[in-house]
Amino acid sequence: MQENTAQKEPRAWWKEAVIYQIYPRSFMDANGDGIGDLAGITSRLPYLRELGVDVLWLSPIYASPNDDNGYDISDYRAIMEDFGTMADFDALLAAAHRMGLKIVMDLVVNHTSDEHPWFIESRRAKESPYRDYYIWRPGKAGKEPNNWESCFSGSAWQYDAATDEYYLHLFSKKQPDLNWENPKVRDEVYDLMKFWCDKGIDGFRMDVISMISKDQRFPDGPVKPDGYGDFSPYCVSGPRVHEFLQEMNRRVLSHYDLLTVGEAAGVTIEEAKKYARSDGKELGMVFQFEHVGEGNGKGSIIEKWTTGKPEMPKVRAILNKWQRELAGCAWNSLYLDNHDQPRCVSMFGNDSPKWRVRSAKMLATCLHMQKGTPYIYQGEELGMTNTRFHSLADCRDLEEINAWHQYVDEQKRVSPETMLACFNNVARDNARTPMQWDASENAGFTTGTPWLAVNPNYREINAAAETGDPDSVYAYYKKLIALRHTHEIIVYGTFEPLLEDDPAIYAYARHLDGQTLLVACNWTDHEVPCTLFSDRGEGEELISNVKTEKERTLAPYEARAVLYGKAEA
Structure with missing residues (x-):
C-alpha cells in the first residue's frame, strides 16, 4: 500500500466541516400554513447541533414568485414571505452562531425572476x-x-x-438569464453578495455558476432526439467563466472567511481544477454530477428520466477518478443526494424494510470516509426514502410538470404509467417531501396542510424514533460526523483505491502520518468474500454497521472502517 509522501494539505475550516443542507419549504413549519419557514429552522437548531454538523446550507430564502421553488428571485435583499421576515433571518443567524453553527446561503445569479x-x-x-x-x-x-x-x-x-x-432562459421562461458580459450586472451581483457577507453569513453555494458565461456567437447546438439543440457546449464553463469568478474573488470573496462551493453541472476534472484551484483565486470546491448522471449505469428512458439504478462499479470508477485527479490540485465535495436528486438510499442503496437501515449506513460510510467535504441533505441522516406518485397531481416540481406535458401529452414518447415510474425513481420531489420529525399527523412538520404530501412511511421513519435509538441511521451519522472531527486522517489523508475490479465491494485506503484507514463497503444484498482486514492484522475498528461480522467476508450491505498504526508526533 502507498504511504502518504505528498505535501501536507493546506488546512481550512471548511475542509474539516460537515455540511447539512436545508430545503426551507420542507424542513419545519412554525406557523401552521403548511410551508416550512425560518422560525421553524430556528426551532430545530438543537437537533442539528446534537447531530454534530458544522454548517447549514439554506436553499434560497429570497423574495420570489416561486415558479421554481425559490430559484427565481425577485429581490435579493428581501426574504420570501412564505419563509418569514428579515428579522426572522437575523434571529436564525444569531441563534446558529451562538450554537457554533455556520450559515451558508444559496447564491442564484445565473438568472433572476422575470418579476425582478x-x-x-x-x-x-x-x-x-x-x-x-x-x-x-x-x-x-x-x-x-x-x-x-x-x-x-x-x-x-x-x-x-x-x-x-x-x-x-436556460431554465424556466420566468427565469431570464443575466448578461454577465455587462460589468454593471457584475457590480450588482458583487454588491448583493457584500450585503449578505456584512450580515455575517459564512459562505455561498453558487447555483449553476458554471453557466454564467455564454459563447457570444450563440450558435445552434448539437441536435438532441427531441429536435432541440444542446446548449452545453456554449454555456457550460463558457469562455469567460474563470475570469468572472476571479473578479468575484478579488472584489468580494477574498475579503471574508467563507465557504464557497459552485454547482457545476457538466464540469470536467480539468475545469474543476480551475474552479476550485488550490491557490484560492476562485472557489473552495465544486459539485460535479457524473456519479449521479447517466454515466453511473442507471440508463435512461428519455432524457434524465429512468427506472434504472446506478451500477456500483461505474459509480466507484467515477468517484475514484475524481479522488485521484483532484489530489493536490483542488478540494472535493462529497454527496449522494440533495434537493435536485432522489433519496440516496432509494437510488444507490436498498430501501426495502429489510435492508434500508443497513444500506443507508453503508452508503454513509462509503461517502464520509472519502477525502473531501461531506454534505448531508435533510432527512438523509434518518434514511428517508423516495415517495410514490400516483398521478401528475401529486407533483409540485416544475421540471416534472414540464416533462410530463412535453413527453406524455405533446410528443407521446412515453406512457403516463412509464412517466410515473420514472418520477418514483428520479423526480426531484422525492427529496422535497417534508422532513419527518415524529409519528404525529404530517410527521410533525406542520399543523396545517403540507405544501407537498408527506411520505406515508413517516410513522416508521422519523427523527423522534431515531434520536433515542443507538442502532438508528441517525445515531450512525452522528458517529461518522464525530469521527471526522476526531481523526485527521479522515479529512486530510491521501486516498488510495482498492479492489477496483470487485463487482460488489467499494474499498479504499486513506494514509496520513504513518496511519492507514481501510474502508470496505458491500453494495449488494448477499455475503461476499473480503480479506482486506484479515490480511492486515490488528487495528482499531472505527465504525461498522454489522455487529457480528465474519473474519473473511462482508455481510449484505456491510461497511467497515478500521484504523491501523499510530499517528506520528
Missing part, C-alpha cells in the same frame, strides 16, 4: 438602461435565435412582443 425590477425595466424598451442586464436577441426567419433547449423542456428562448425580441 431589473427585468421588468429591461423588457420595457430596447432603450432601457437595464436592457443589457439580460440576453436579448432578434429571431431568425420568424423563429428563435437558435435551437437551444431549456433545462425545463422546450425552447430556451421566450418571445416578447413588446420589443419583438427573444430573451434567453
Whole structure:
C-alpha cells in the first residue's frame, strides 16, 4: 500500500466541516400554513447541533414568485414571505452562531425572476438602461435565435412582443438569464453578495455558476432526439467563466472567511481544477454530477428520466477518478443526494424494510470516509426514502410538470404509467417531501396542510424514533460526523483505491502520518468474500454497521472502517 509522501494539505475550516443542507419549504413549519419557514429552522437548531454538523446550507430564502421553488428571485435583499421576515433571518443567524453553527446561503445569479425590477425595466424598451442586464436577441426567419433547449423542456428562448425580441432562459421562461458580459450586472451581483457577507453569513453555494458565461456567437447546438439543440457546449464553463469568478474573488470573496462551493453541472476534472484551484483565486470546491448522471449505469428512458439504478462499479470508477485527479490540485465535495436528486438510499442503496437501515449506513460510510467535504441533505441522516406518485397531481416540481406535458401529452414518447415510474425513481420531489420529525399527523412538520404530501412511511421513519435509538441511521451519522472531527486522517489523508475490479465491494485506503484507514463497503444484498482486514492484522475498528461480522467476508450491505498504526508526533 502507498504511504502518504505528498505535501501536507493546506488546512481550512471548511475542509474539516460537515455540511447539512436545508430545503426551507420542507424542513419545519412554525406557523401552521403548511410551508416550512425560518422560525421553524430556528426551532430545530438543537437537533442539528446534537447531530454534530458544522454548517447549514439554506436553499434560497429570497423574495420570489416561486415558479421554481425559490430559484427565481425577485429581490435579493428581501426574504420570501412564505419563509418569514428579515428579522426572522437575523434571529436564525444569531441563534446558529451562538450554537457554533455556520450559515451558508444559496447564491442564484445565473438568472433572476422575470418579476425582478431589473427585468421588468429591461423588457420595457430596447432603450432601457437595464436592457443589457439580460440576453436579448432578434429571431431568425420568424423563429428563435437558435435551437437551444431549456433545462425545463422546450425552447430556451421566450418571445416578447413588446420589443419583438427573444430573451434567453436556460431554465424556466420566468427565469431570464443575466448578461454577465455587462460589468454593471457584475457590480450588482458583487454588491448583493457584500450585503449578505456584512450580515455575517459564512459562505455561498453558487447555483449553476458554471453557466454564467455564454459563447457570444450563440450558435445552434448539437441536435438532441427531441429536435432541440444542446446548449452545453456554449454555456457550460463558457469562455469567460474563470475570469468572472476571479473578479468575484478579488472584489468580494477574498475579503471574508467563507465557504464557497459552485454547482457545476457538466464540469470536467480539468475545469474543476480551475474552479476550485488550490491557490484560492476562485472557489473552495465544486459539485460535479457524473456519479449521479447517466454515466453511473442507471440508463435512461428519455432524457434524465429512468427506472434504472446506478451500477456500483461505474459509480466507484467515477468517484475514484475524481479522488485521484483532484489530489493536490483542488478540494472535493462529497454527496449522494440533495434537493435536485432522489433519496440516496432509494437510488444507490436498498430501501426495502429489510435492508434500508443497513444500506443507508453503508452508503454513509462509503461517502464520509472519502477525502473531501461531506454534505448531508435533510432527512438523509434518518434514511428517508423516495415517495410514490400516483398521478401528475401529486407533483409540485416544475421540471416534472414540464416533462410530463412535453413527453406524455405533446410528443407521446412515453406512457403516463412509464412517466410515473420514472418520477418514483428520479423526480426531484422525492427529496422535497417534508422532513419527518415524529409519528404525529404530517410527521410533525406542520399543523396545517403540507405544501407537498408527506411520505406515508413517516410513522416508521422519523427523527423522534431515531434520536433515542443507538442502532438508528441517525445515531450512525452522528458517529461518522464525530469521527471526522476526531481523526485527521479522515479529512486530510491521501486516498488510495482498492479492489477496483470487485463487482460488489467499494474499498479504499486513506494514509496520513504513518496511519492507514481501510474502508470496505458491500453494495449488494448477499455475503461476499473480503480479506482486506484479515490480511492486515490488528487495528482499531472505527465504525461498522454489522455487529457480528465474519473474519473473511462482508455481510449484505456491510461497511467497515478500521484504523491501523499510530499517528506520528
